[in-house]
Amino acid sequence: IxxxxxxxxxxxxxxxxxxxxxxxxxxxxxxxxxxxxxxxxxxxxxxxxxxxxxxxxxxxxxxxxxxxxxxxxxxxxxxxxxxxxxxxxxxxxxxxxxxxxxxxxxxxxxxxxxVKEIINIAKTYECKEEIVFSNIIGKSEPLLEAINKSKIAAQTDSTILIQGDSGTGKELFARSIHNESLRKEGPFVVINCASLPENLIESELFGYERGAFTGANPSGKKGKIELANNGTLFLDEIGDFPLHLQTRLLRVLQERQIDRVGGGKPIDINIRVISATNKDLETLVSQGKFRLDLFYRLNIIPINLPTLKERGDDVFLCSQYIMEKICSKMNKGKKYLSQEVKDAFIEYDWPGNIRELENVLEHGICFATGDKIMLKDLPEYFLDNRLPRILKKEDCRKDYIGNEMYQKLLITENKNLEQLKMEFEKDIINKLIGIYGDSVEGKKIVAKKLDIGLTTLYRKINEYES
CATH class of the missing domain: 3.30.450.20 (PAS domain)
Structure with a gap:
């Protein structure tokens, strides 16, 4: 116009x-x-x-x-x-x-x-119905590609399968698709397929008529699929959907009808289906754990969400927002990431994605003494997982100790065993101090890792410096 x-x-x-x-x-x-x-x-x-x-x-x-x-x-x-x-x-x-x-x-x-509002991609929201694509943080190419594809898909009524690791924001994308679609005025009903009780899953999904079974509501009950009528049904963790009920779900997708438990007449429904999983459905199909025909029905528009590791510098954009929220909640002053933490964040694999980033930052904010978060302020597990990457980066593989010492033997033929041993100790201690920090707290962690007393560590450091 x-x-x-x-x-x-x-x-x-x-x-x-x-x-x-x-x-x-x-x-x-x-x-x-x-x-x-x-x-x-x-x-x-x-x-x-x-x-x-x-x-x-x-x-x-x-x-x-x-x-x-x-x-x-x-x-x-x-x-x-x-x-x-x-x-x-x-x-x-x-x-x-x-x-x-x-x-x-x-x-x-x-x-x-x-875009004025940025909202954490894995945060829990009070007003989930207001979530749209402009709320998603990030500017990396794989994330923007997923957003733009989702925006196009939102304007259709096609079935969508969102695939991504845990913590990548699958439900946020599903809600954004719903809220920018023609069904945005209708309900958005979430079914977590992994958490439904086995003995109640059929009645929870499809509903039941009065007197269908002992203990049933006397007036019957609508199932979650029926509650999504004229809106969107979001099937989270679809890879965990019970095999014996997959035929019934397939019929819902094909016929847009449901049969309540104890009912004799099919009920027409008008729904848009979005499913999500962190599992490889094709592998589950090959293992006989997921129906091939159901997979094809769900996978009409596949959308793959990148991991935090694949999103590069997005980790800093997300960190900025998360730190502001956590600092506000803790009544702390504004915090920043030190350069050593930024380097560590880029190196790290982030297997827990945004959820893990939130945990690491909250720990860092809690223990930071200044306005900058240092490596020593981060959780010990994060630093432990980072050590193998540092060794790998320096091209030291599993046989790091043997190769390192062997090279030194070749180069320094005049040094005796005691001197080589001291050099090796010095290298290890310096690397660990580089990871955990040169503060008293950092040295306490190093001493604990090496199973020596703090006094012994200080003595060795002084020996190396003399």
Whole structure:
């Protein structure tokens, strides 16, 4: 609609375009064929933090104002990305359309808005119905790819399978898809397939009629699938769905009908199904633990979520948000990550993803004595898991001790066994102090790791320095 209005006005009187674009609640920039700015509205100036009283913007090339912007038609789709504005990466949702100026000169119109809210990707929310894609933290390519694919899928009614490790935000993506779909006014019903009690799973899912079994509600009960009517059914941990009930779930997907326990008449339902799993369903199919036909029904639109390790520098964006929330909760001043912690975060594999990051940061904030979180402030298990990576990084494999000592024997032929032993001890102690810190607390941990007294450790350090 915006594009049509502007195109029509451009054809009649280009001078009146500003009257249209200034009425819009989105940032609007119109470029000429040389990618120079010829129109910009008030909202765009505000987002870009431009003061016209001291800055000339018209006729400037777009790249002097916005860097990292891909100038190509987005086919009327909203794209989420990061632009560099005044040296900072700013998260935006944007749409770029081609225009034809007088004389058929090709131009571009950019409509955009800044994403103000960032919400932790694995946080528990009080108002889950408000979660949308703009709430998801991150600017890495694999995450933005998953978001953009999910935004497109949200506009359809197709069945979606979200796959990703524990803690990658599968439910957050499912809720975002629902809240940006045509079903957003309908219910969003979550079924955790791994936690349903075996003896009640059938009645919980499909409901039951009055008198269906002993102890049943006298008036009967709607099942969770029926409660999702005219909305979205989210099947979390679908890989744990009981094999003996998979045929019934398949019928729900195929026929859009359910049979209550004890009922004789099928009930029509209108639902959109999103499922999620951290398991490899194809492997489960090959093992006979999951039906192949059900897999195909669920896997119409597959969406794969990246691990925190695969998201690179996103770990720092997530850390910033998490630290602000935790510090606020603990009534502590603002905290920052030291460079040594940043290096450790990049090296670490994060098997627990965002949930693990939250735990590590909370521990760090709790024990940090200054405004920076140091390595010594992090949990011991995190530091223990980091040690093998440091050794690997230095190209020291499982036979690290043997290879290291062997090389020293070749290089230092004149040194006796006692001298080589001292050098080896010095290397090990220095590496551990580098990991756990040079503070008293750090040295206590090192002494505990080496199974020696703190006094002995200090004596050895003094010997090496003398």
């Amino acid at each position: 915006i594009s049509i209005k502007v195109k029509n006005k451009l054809k009649r009187d280009i001078a009146e375009v500003n009257e249209i674009i200034n009425c819009l609640n989105k940032g609007i920039i119109i470029l000429n064929s040389k990618m120079e700015i010829i129109h910009i509205n008030i909202k765009a100036l505000k987002i870009l933090d431009i003061d016209l009283s001291d800055t000339t913007i018209i006729d400037k090339h777009i790249n002097t104002v916005i860097k990292k912007i891909k100038l190509q038609d987005t086919n009327n789709k909203d794209i989420m990305g990061y632009w560099n504005i005044k040296g900072e990466d700013v998260r935006v949702i944007y749409n770029i359309s081609e225009l034809h100026l007088e004389g058929k000169e090709l131009s571009l119109m950019i409509s955009f808005d800044k």
